[in-house]
Amino acid sequence: MDLFIDTGREALRMLFGGDPYLWQVVLLSLRVSGIAVLLGVLIGVPIGTAVALARFRGRPLLIALIHTGFALPPVVVGLFVYMMLSRTGPAGGLDLLFTTPAMVLAQAVLAAPYVAGITLAAVQAVPRDALMQARALGATRTRAVLTILREARLGIGAAVVAGFGAVISEVGAVMLVGGNIAGKTRVMTTAIVLETRRGNFATAMALGLLLLAIAFTVNVLITRAQQGRVTWTNARGERPWR
Amino acid sequence: MEVKRPVLRGERIVQRYGGRTVVDVPEIEVRAGEVLAVLGPNGAGKSTLFRILLLQEKPYAGVVSFDGREVRAGDTSVMRRMGAVFQRAYLFDGTVTANVAYGLRVRGIDRAEVSRRTTSALSLLSLTEFAKADVRTLSGGEAQRVGLARALVLEPELLALDEPTLHLDVTVRRKFREDIERVARSHARATLLITHDPADAFALADRVAVMEGGRIVQVGTPSEVVLHPATAFIAEFTGAELMLHGVVDRREEDLVQVTLSGGASLWAMAPDARAVAGSSVHVAYRPEDIVLAPAGAAGETSAVNRFDLTVEAVVPAGALVRVRLAGDVALTALVTNRSMTSLGLAAGSRVSASLKAAALRAYPAMA
Numbered sequence A: 001m002d003l004f005i006d007t008g009r010e011a012l013r014m015l016f017g018g019d020p021y022l023w024q025v026v027l028l029s030l031r032v033s034g035i036a037v038l039l040g041v042l043i044g045v046p047i048g049t050a051v052a053l054a055r056f057r058g059r060p061l062l063i064a065l066i067h068t069g070f071a072l073p074p075v076v077v078g079l080f081v082y083m084m085l086s087r088t089g090p091a092g093g094l095d096l097l098f099t100t101p102a103m104v105l106a107q108a109v110l111a112a113p114y115v116a117g118i119t120l121a122a123v124q125a126v127p128r129d130a131l132m133q134a135r136a137l138g139a140t141r142t143r144a145v146l147t148i149l150r151e152a153r154l155g156i157g158a159a160v161v162a163g164f165g166a167v168i169s170e171v172g173a174v175m176l177v178g179g180n181i182a183g184k185t186r187v188m189t190t191a192i193v194l195e196t197r198r199g200n201f202a203t204a205m206a207l208g209l210l211l212l213a214i215a216f217t218v219n220v221l222i223t224r225a226q227q228g229r230v231t232w233t234n235a236r237g238e239r240p241w242r
Numbered sequence B: 001m002e003v004k005r006p007v008l009r010g011e012r013i014v015q016r017y018g019g020r021t022v023v024d025v026p027e028i029e030v031r032a033g034e035v036l037a038v039l040g041p042n043g044a045g046k047s048t049l050f051r052i053l054l055l056q057e058k059p060y061a062g063v064v065s066f067d068g069r070e071v072r073a074g075d076t077s078v079m080r081r082m083g084a085v086f087q088r089a090y091l092f093d094g095t096v097t098a099n100v101a102y103g104l105r106v107r108g109i110d111r112a113e114v115s116r117r118t119t120s121a122l123s124l125l126s127l128t129e130f131a132k133a134d135v136r137t138l139s140g141g142e143a144q145r146v147g148l149a150r151a152l153v154l155e156p157e158l159l160a161l162d163e164p165t166l167h168l169d170v171t172v173r174r175k176f177r178e179d180i181e182r183v184a185r186s187h188a189r190a191t192l193l194i195t196h197d198p199a200d201a202f203a204l205a206d207r208v209a210v211m212e213g214g215r216i217v218q219v220g221t222p223s224e225v226v227l228h229p230a231t232a233f234i235a236e237f238t239g240a241e242l243m244l245h246g247v248v249d250r251r252e253e254d255l256v257q258v259t260l261s262g263g264a265s266l267w268a269m270a271p272d273a274r275a276v277a278g279s280s281v282h283v284a285y286r287p288e289d290i291v292l293a294p295a296g297a298a299g300e301t302s303a304v305n306r307f308d309l310t311v312e313a314v315v316p317a318g319a320l321v322r323v324r325l326a327g328d329v330a331l332t333a334l335v336t337n338r339s340m341t342s343l344g345l346a347a348g349s350r351v352s353a354s355l356k357a358a359a360l361r362a363y364p365a366m367a
Helices: A002-016 A020-053 A059-071 A074-085 A100-125 A128-136 A141-151 A153-168 A172-178 A188-198 A201-227 B046-053 B096-106 B111-124 B140-152 B170-187 B198-204 B222-227 B232-237 B337-343
Strands: B006-017 B020-031 B035-039 B061-066 B069-071 B082-085 B158-162 B190-195 B207-212 B215-220 B242-252 B255-260 B265-269 B280-285 B291-294 B305-317 B320-326 B331-336 B350-355 B361-364
Touching (some): A002 A201, A020 A059, A020 A100, A020 A141, A020 A153, A020 A188, A059 A100, A074 A172, A100 A153, A100 A172, A128 A141, A141 A153, A153 A201, A172 A188, A188 A201, B006 B046, B006 B190, B020 B035, B020 B046, B020 B190, B035 B046, B035 B198, B046 B061, B046 B158, B046 B190, B082 B140, B096 B111, B096 B140, B111 B140, B140 B158, B140 B170, B158 B170, B170 B198, B190 B198, B198 B222, B207 B232, B215 B222, B232 B242, B232 B280, B232 B361, B255 B280, B265 B361, B291 B337, B320 B350, B331 B337, B331 B350
Parallel strands (some): B035 B190, B035 B207, B082 B158, B158 B190
Antiparallel strands (some): B006 B020, B061 B069, B242 B280, B255 B265, B291 B350, B305 B320, B305 B350, B320 B331
């Protein structure tokens, strides 16, 4: 038990002492996973929306494929991206292996199915009447779809949260394609693996705590953005239950 | 009489789902200045026809014209000249004001104008006090009024209402019907109302198109449809709730003599020429057309059909009383409380029931 207490104390000291190594790793993690989720949203939201609203042959199969994406093992995605980017791979010429863009790419592949799948469910949960109603009120097709996305925004917020949660905490893909190079491609999860192996439990635990704190903070921010416009008033605009 | 030119017109509209024809309407038009009601039971194809006329859905075949010009499904510029209220108004997340302003916003109308028109639409439907309310806190009737305000604020050339009172309870329904009556003619060039409720259709419409099994079976003024229903279905659907069944004995011009399945005989109008001697017919009557008199009374001679019957039951029905009669023929009459008292009607008493032939309609049974 002493090990945990001592390690915890040391971890807190590092956190509040502004250890440069620690913060450099944290910032890189945020950058890589943040951009990856952004890409995941750019890919996943349109796909999820299109599949939710359109009717075409093979749609159930596509939905099953998207949902299978939830179960993609990060290390398999890492392997796939590694092979693509390796010298002999189809994108080898880009020379991206063991760089942050490679890590972003791998994580975007992991995030996209989450974003697409949860967006799909959220958009599908909006009654089809909404689309017809928006069109009937004079909205163009694009405007009507944007209105539906606004109706589904709580669900889409959840999609972003799930996507971010999946990538910030994964280690397999970034380890393979990033290579865990100090000061270059080392992120929180790969650093935790390394520091644990070296016996630097305090550093590993500090990173673990930070990872949790970041996940929590991001979730709070997204939830606030999600729920911020909800106005809890009764029909007369009063808030009797405040 | 001058017929106003149609605002919205559908010709040879056919819709098929999975090989099944759900709508087959050779012609329908909503004319300037009128309220046209499409009346029919659930599953008659009314809502499908509505979506096609509103350009929300592409028909299998047929042409929709707006203001004399042929238009296509999904044409936003034409859709912007119509305002629609659906069965259950789908209100967008947000305030009442934001919902009413939606159609104006998507048209890119400037803020001041949006605000002015929204305020006036809210006041028109007594929604001013709800302006800032979250739509999720509204009752069904309030939500439906927001739906109506949202359509009217657009100053549509065609106001289109699909069963707007379907999900409202009785008192709210009456109030909402009054709202529609008050605003439809003054705020839209023409109104199309889809309903399964004859009360809605007859209260609001200038013309009624009765729909059955995907087809329009009669178009006329409310009184034409009620007094001269074209088919047994329409008669029954529009309130001649009671039907007798029998076989035609002989035909004299528009009149037929029918022997009912119970053995009694009566005279009825039969506008359908297929009701010939030997054919089986349904005979429709309205309970309020039955005149009751003390048993054995000579009665008025203009009443061709007279039966001496026994009162089986007397059931209060609001201001009136429903009298169930049994004997050679089973009839239900609707009389005032005063008549009931003066005739001393009670279960077991004998009365004479008269029905003018002109108030009875015989329809071929296969129709």
